[in-house]
Every structure is written in C-alpha cells, then in structure tokens.
Amino acid sequence: MIVGQSAQGNSINQSDLDPGTYTLQFSFVAVDPDSGGNEFIPTTQAIINWKIEGQQQRRVISIVSGASISGVATGADVQIVDIPLGGTATVGKAYKVQATLSRGVRGNTQQPPTLTDTPVKSAAAVNGTATFDVPQDSGVTSVFIMCATGGGGTPPTQFQIKAIASDASLPSPATLGTWYPLLTTGWVPLPPGTQRVVVFNGSPDETLFIQAIWGIDG
Numbered sequence: 001m002i003v004g005q006s007a008q009g010n011s012i013n014q015s016d017l018d019p020g021t022y023t024l025q026f027s028f029v030a031v032d033p034d035s036g037g038n039e040f041i042p043t044t045q046a047i048i049n050w051k052i053e054g055q056q057q058r059r060v061i062s063i064v065s066g067a068s069i070s071g072v073a074t075g076a077d078v079q080i081v082d083i084p085l086g087g088t089a090t091v092g093k094a095y096k097v098q099a100t101l102s103r104g105v106r107g108n109t110q111q112p113p114t115l116t117d118t119p120v121k122s123a124a125a126v127n128g129t130a131t132f133d134v135p136q137d138s139g140v141t142s143v144f145i146m147c148a149t150g151g152g153g154t155p156p157t158q159f160q161i162k163a164i165a166s167d168a169s170l171p172s173p174a175t176l177g178t179w180y181p182l183l184t185t186g187w188v189p190l191p192p193g194t195q196r197v198v199v200f201n202g203s204p205d206e207t208l209f210i211q212a213i214w215g216i217d218g
Helices: none
Strands: 008-014 020-029 044-052 055-063 068-073 075-082 096-103 121-123 128-133 140-149 161-166 175-179 196-201 208-216
Touching (some): 020 044, 020 075, 044 068, 055 068, 055 208, 068 075, 075 096, 121 128, 121 196, 128 208, 140 161, 140 196
Antiparallel strands (some): 008 075, 020 096, 121 208, 140 208, 161 196
C-alpha cells in the first residue's frame, strides 16, 4: 500500500468455509517512516463482505493494529483501501497490512469495530454546528462523539452541547433522536433511518472541535 495513491488490494478472498462464526484481525507491518524520519500510523479501511448462501453482508472498518471484526459466514472477501487523513509528510510512503481469518468470536472489549471517515470538524460558539453523514452500507449501528474546546474561555456545560440524529429529507429533516454528548457519554445507538448526526455548540464563547467515530456491527 502507498499513502495517497488510493491503492486497493485484496487481502483475503476465502470461500467454502464451514458455516460458522469467523473473526478477521488486522495489523500494520513494514511501515516506512515519514519524510521527517518519524514513525507514523497509516489511516486505512477494510471493506469486508461476509458471504453466506449466495448473499453478502458488507462491513467497513478503520484498520488499527489490533482491530478485529466477527461475522457469521461461509466465506469472506476483504479489500484494503488507503484513506489518507493526515498531512503531506506521509504521502508516497509504503506500508503493509496483515490480515488473518480464524474461527471464533472476537474478544469482548466493550467496544465495537470502528470506522472514522472524516477529519475533526469545528463548530463555532453560539449554535455553530458540525454535521457528519452516516456511512451507508457499512454496518454502522452506533456513534461515539468526541469534543473539546480549543481556547481559554469557559468550558461548555453538559447541556450546551447537543447532538441530533436525523434523516436527510428536504427541506426539513426529521429528527429521529437527540442527546447531550457531555452527559450521555460513550457509544450511542443510532435510531433506524439515521443518515446524519449534527452536533450543536451552544457555548457562548468557545469554538468546539468535534469528531464522530462510527461503531460497526461485528
């Protein structure tokens, strides 16, 4: 894999497995240093198609060393895609992704496989917003909202930061669920029909920096 060249490769294409539950595990090996000679971690995704009885169930996860995902299948097809989210110091650098497939269920870590598909977004004070589109056909079932201020003003209170799950209908999207990320911390299940998550910053003087991490079934 080469950073920034939209490289895509097949890591696993396995058919005719005995019906059952299988786990895919991923890690990085042989990663080139960046242009400054420093170590870096690639930002890469695995597109997984679990196969069973002629049907396929698609999942997309972000790869970190130690990422794993389980599925019930008689076969599995895995494609690795480079999705650079960092700066220019890593462009053109090479790395390898190691993937293994084995029978059994992934460990119970209280955290699902995850997908991060956009960089951090900012929301200005006094009802600024950050909107995150829910990746479709990826197995997204939940979201973890991370947020922090970027200055030295008064930190927002629990009820000044609000998240809304909605569809994308126009001119007025339907609100399907709402919560306060500073109060309802951790993984939040997404209501059926959710197409985007909008985070509102009600702080009177602080810009908010926000990231949405998607939880993937498996």
